Amino acid sequence: MDINKAKKGTASVWAGETDGFLMGAATVPIVNSVTYSYDDLDEWYDVALGKKPGHIYSRNSNPTVDVLEEKICILEKAEAATTFSTGMAAISNTLYTLLQSGDRVVSIKDSYGGTSKVFMEFLPPMNVAVTLCETGNHEEMEAEIAKGCKVVYIETPTNPTLKVVDLKRMIKAAKAVGATVVVDNTFATPINQNPLVLGADVVVHSATKFLDGHSDAMGGIACGKKDLIKKIHQYREINGATLHPMSAYMIIRGMKTLELRINRQNENAMKIAQFLHTHPKVENVFYPGLPSHKGHDFVKEQMSGFGGMMSFVLKGGYEKVKTFLPKLELAFRAAHLGSVSTLVGPPRTTSHVELTEAQRAKLGIPESLIRYSVGIENAEDLIADLEQGLNAI
Numbered sequence: 001m002d003i004n005k006a007k008k009g010t011a012s013v014w015a016g017e018t019d020g021f022l023m024g025a026a027t028v029p030i031v032n033s034v035t036y037s038y039d040d041l042d043e044w045y046d047v048a049l050g051k052k053p054g055h056i057y058s059r060n061s062n063p064t065v066d067v068l069e070e071k072i073c074i075l076e077k078a079e080a081a082t083t084f085s086t087g088m089a090a091i092s093n094t095l096y097t098l099l100q101s102g103d104r105v106v107s108i109k110d111s112y113g114g115t116s117k118v119f120m121e122f123l124p125p126m127n128v129a130v131t132l133c134e135t136g137n138h139e140e141m142e143a144e145i146a147k148g149c150k151v152v153y154i155e156t157p158t159n160p161t162l163k164v165v166d167l168k169r170m171i172k173a174a175k176a177v178g179a180t181v182v183v184d185n186t187f188a189t190p191i192n193q194n195p196l197v198l199g200a201d202v203v204v205h206s207a208t209k210f211l212d213g214h215s216d217a218m219g220g221i222a223c224g225k226k227d228l229i230k231k232i233h234q235y236r237e238i239n240g241a242t243l244h245p246m247s248a249y250m251i252i253r254g255m256k257t258l259e260l261r262i263n264r265q266n267e268n269a270m271k272i273a274q275f276l277h278t279h280p281k282v283e284n285v286f287y288p289g290l291p292s293h294k295g296h297d298f299v300k301e302q303m304s305g306f307g308g309m310m311s312f313v314l315k316g317g318y319e320k321v322k323t324f325l326p327k328l329e330l331a332f333r334a335a336h337l338g339s340v341s342t343l344v345g346p347p348r349t350t351s352h353v354e355l356t357e358a359q360r361a362k363l364g365i366p367e368s369l370i371r372y373s374v375g376i377e378n379a380e381d382l383i384a385d386l387e388q389g390l391n392a393i
């Protein structure tokens, strides 16, 4: 069958792996070779110029890494993909490729911490104007985009309060001024949301999170329109933030169960959000699947599932968090997300640790906010674990 027409569970397993491998191997070989030899100098020349398929040097391309790029292309409905050593390498290389001195980028205030740093500290000295809008304030963002910009950069849902951005609406505004739209799809994954289908130009991922899914490899991906990805790839070749073939293999292996894992995480997260939503010791729950969540009306069209990420606020302040978190038995207390195991942490000590209490308050991050990345365990057990933790405070 045409793998491009396969459903996402089938594509997770087979995409990039339909051609058969060396000696009939059942799994992608890890090609650790740095370089590739040619007896025929004409062939070498053609491969080096990209006129013929093949590999020259593994900073530029590698057979194992190729398989991962092909897999993500099919799942995200992208024309092309290129990979990176980490998610931040994917994001920064993409921004540095697309933005030059004198350009302007419009984005949101709630993007990933590392991305925010690029916007606030790295791009301005390069004479790139950066405008960060209130996340979810679509009128403000439309007005800023309409003033003219080269790139519109969106993340949805966002960390840590799961704010959502209307992609169709922002893409329309961007198209009107000829801006390139980049979307960080890490939280949603291609199983729940396909920004390229909605008209975005480039999708970036931290493959370290849900794509790998097992907390054992780091990687990044940029995929989308062929001409843009080619430029981003050329930047990466020279900048050198290449994905290691071993990590590519781990991510490919993780992605075979992507659809299974994400569907389970969607289901678990919905049940847990509903449980927490009515719990007397919980002040607030942020989960895009709850009808009370701001933006639920458009996000239910934009996403086919609401994902495994949520956060909630305990009544009684940070002291309660200090009692509650150590009680949890089915959660790693760590600054990470998107794994098969549930991961938990307060933004106060993880993603937003460098800010003051007042700065966090300004961003709408209460001291007793807890970010909860739901794993693939059984929902009943996770709910029982949360319940015993809540009973202890």
Ligand SMILES: *Cc1c(COP(=O)(O)O)cnc(C)c1O
Residues within 6 Å of the ligand: 086, 087, 088, 089, 091, 112, 114, 155, 184, 186, 187, 205, 206, 207, 208, 209, 218, 219, 220
């Ligand atoms: C983790 C993360 C990143 C950065 O990815 P790394 O692989 O850690 O470099 C970027 N965006 C989002 C939304 C993330 O969660």
